[in-house]
Amino acid sequence: MRDVSIIGIGQTPVGEHWDKSLRELGFQALQAAMNHSGVERIDALYVGNMLSGELTGQEHLGALIADFAGLRGIEAIKVEAACSSGAAALRVGYMAVASGLHDIVACVGVEKMTDQQSDAVTSALATAADAEYEALQGLSFVSINALLMQRYMHEYGYKKEDFANFAITAHANAMNNPYAMFHTPITREQFAAAKPIADPINLLDSSPIADGAACVILAPMAIAKEFTSKPVRVRAMAIATDTLAVHDRRDPLYLEGGAISAQKAYAVANVGPSDIDLFEVHDAFTIMSALSLEAAGFAPRGQGVRLAMEGEIGLNGRIPITTMGGLKARGHPVGATGMYQIVEVVEQLREEAGANQVKNARLGMAQNIGGSGATVVTTILERL
Numbered sequence: 001m002r003d004v005s006i007i008g009i010g011q012t013p014v015g016e017h018w019d020k021s022l023r024e025l026g027f028q029a030l031q032a033a034m035n036h037s038g039v040e041r042i043d044a045l046y047v048g049n050m051l052s053g054e055l056t057g058q059e060h061l062g063a064l065i066a067d068f069a070g071l072r073g074i075e076a077i078k079v080e081a082a083c084s085s086g087a088a089a090l091r092v093g094y095m096a097v098a099s100g101l102h103d104i105v106a107c108v109g110v111e112k113m114t115d116q117q118s119d120a121v122t123s124a125l126a127t128a129a130d131a132e133y134e135a136l137q138g139l140s141f142v143s144i145n146a147l148l149m150q151r152y153m154h155e156y157g158y159k160k161e162d163f164a165n166f167a168i169t170a171h172a173n174a175m176n177n178p179y180a181m182f183h184t185p186i187t188r189e190q191f192a193a194a195k196p197i198a199d200p201i202n203l204l205d206s207s208p209i210a211d212g213a214a215c216v217i218l219a220p221m222a223i224a225k226e227f228t229s230k231p232v233r234v235r236a237m238a239i240a241t242d243t244l245a246v247h248d249r250r251d252p253l254y255l256e257g258g259a260i261s262a263q264k265a266y267a268v269a270n271v272g273p274s275d276i277d278l279f280e281v282h283d284a285f286t287i288m289s290a291l292s293l294e295a296a297g298f299a300p301r302g303q304g305v306r307l308a309m310e311g312e313i314g315l316n317g318r319i320p321i322t323t324m325g326g327l328k329a330r331g332h333p334v335g336a337t338g339m340y341q342i343v344e345v346v347e348q349l350r351e352e353a354g355a356n357q358v359k360n361a362r363l364g365m366a367q368n369i370g371g372s373g374a375t376v377v378t379t380i381l382e383r384l
Contacts, residue, residue, distance in 0.1 A: 004097045005224040005231035006381070008037025008217035009343045014181045014331035016114040017211040022056050026065040026110040029213035029339075033106060037217040037227050043102035045069075045076040048089030048109040049335035052078075054124035055116050065108065075102075081239075082128035083284065084370030085109065086338025087377035090216065094237050097218045109339030110213035121209055125334070128371040130245035141284070142206065144246060144372050146198035149287040152253055153200065156302040160200045163286040164191040165308035167204045167328055170283060173315065174325025176355040179340075181210050181331035205286045210331035214339035216346070230350045235271075235363065235382040238264035244374045257376040258295030258367060265365070265378040266297075273297035276380070277361040278320045278348055280341040282369035283327045292367055293319070296378070320358050323348060338368030342379060349383035 010032025012025055020028075026047065034042070047061045058064065062076030081088035086109030093107040113121055122142075126135040129144065152158065167186060174180035186204060194204040217227075224231035240260035246252045266272055273296060283289040290304030298319050299307050312318040324330055324344040327337055345364035347353045361383065368377045 001098045002100060003221035004094050004218055004234045005221045006216045006234065006346055007219045007224050007227040007231050008033045008039065009215070009346050010036055011179050011214040011340060011343050012212050013179045014210045014212040014333060017112070018115065022052055022058060022110060022112045023064050023068045025112060025211060025213040026061070026108050027068050029110065029215040030065065030069055030106055030108050033215035033217050039104055039217055039227060042071065042074060042104045042106045042217070044074060044093070044096055044105045045071065046089040046092045046105065046107050047076070047078045048085035048087070048107070048339060049078055049111060050080060050082055050085045050128070051111060051113065051124050051334065054127065055121065056112055061110070081375045082370030083334045084338055084368040084375045084377050085335040086214070086340070087342065087366070087368035087379060088239070088338070090339065090342060090379065091237055091239055091377060093218050094234055097220055103220060103223070105218045106215060107218065107339065108213060108215045109336035111333035111335040112211045113209040113333060114211050133245045141372065142201055143198045145285040145287055146201045148246065148252060149200050149285070152287060152290065155253060158305050161188065161192055162305050162309055163205065164188050165311070165313065166283060166286040166289045167191055169308070169313055170322040170326040170328035173323055173356055174329030177324040177330060180325040180329055181208060182325070182329045201285060207284045207327035207332035210333045212331060212333035212336050212340070214336050214343045216339065216342055231384060232346050232349050233382040233384055234379065236265040236268035236380040237377070238268065239375065239377050240264065241375050242373050244371055246372055253291065254301070255291045255295035255373045255376065257373050258292055258369065261376045261378040262296040262367065265380050269380045271363060271380065276319065276363050276365045278323055278345065278358045278364045280323070280345055280366040281321045281326065282367055283322055284332060288369065289321065292369070296367060315356060315358055323353065323356050323358060338377060341366040341368060345381050349381055
């Protein structure tokens with residue numbers, strides 16, 4: 001197996017792109033990443049996407065974007081793993097380069113969600129849950145996470161307002177990210193007074209649906225310096241799974257898929273949680289931030305919220321998270337989210353994160369979650 005590096009990144013602003021099609025968004029991110037790396041031709045293209053068929057009536061995205069980008073003839077496929085589709089596409093690209101099958105690979109995450117009414121989007125997102133035993137019974141992803149949050153508060157004695165710093169931190173960090181959807185800070189008072197969605201989850205607990213695309217270019221470490229003076233090594237990648245339905249899990253408050261994938265990644269990288277300088281969590285809802293921090297070993301069970309309460313998740317904290325706004329404030333174009341996380345970790349490790357730079361960052365980790373924890377992709381990147 002060859003060592004793999006990221007030699008280029010690209011992204012579009014996250015938001016409501018009513019004037020751009022799915023293929024245009026994917027192409028713009030791909031073009032930006034190819035320009036950033038200096039490559040003129042790629043061997044393969046892997047496109048992470050969850051909802052193109054449901055929301056735009058378009059499947060077959062690999063060939064679609066390859067053709068639109070003037071790359072007709074290359075290997076190109078779509079990769080789907082619910083909300084973790086972006087990181088899953090990276091996993092496929094990583095395996096292609098590590099195995100020696102290809103040398104230069106592009107991995108794109110793309111999603112277009114805002115052209116449809118909210119009820120259509122809610123129904124489409126529910127396809128990542130258990131169709132028979134969750135969605136058919138009326139559960140949405142908001143309500144599933146609300147049940148998890150209620151149980152967490154009951155088990156560990158927290159109050160609703162104890163989760164506020166997850167959202168406040170994300171919005172503060174998004175202020176300095178030109179690609180983020182929201183550039184407005186929020187206060188503890190605004191969090192407490194936000195419109196309820198599914199008790200105890202309110203509007204400011206929740207990440208917004210959005211359109212967007214992000215891309216990375218992969219190459220073997222042996223030739224990476226031919227393209228960039230600052231390649232970032234993919235130190236480890238791991239995927240693990242759990243049941244789709246939360247009620248089938250041994251413990252609904254334990255992200256077993258997240259724990260397994262993190263442990264596998266730590267083992268491959270020969271590091272532990274204390275070695276990680278920043279962690280891009282999948283903060284679709286504030287409760288998921290707490291559960292991810294615990295599953296990845298940054299806090300004991302029931303103590304993930306305490307990291308936020310004590311200010312340990314900020315840029316100068318013990319474990320900085322959502323350093324460019326996260327899903328909550330950068331936005332959550334679901335199939336692209338995992339790729340945005342990777343792009344943001346690369347920016348940190350290349351020391352190109354501007355005012356949001358985590359000092360002396362050498363190892364960065366991202367965890368991209370599909371569904372409510374059924375598929376979890378953990379990636380550890382290293383500055384060389």
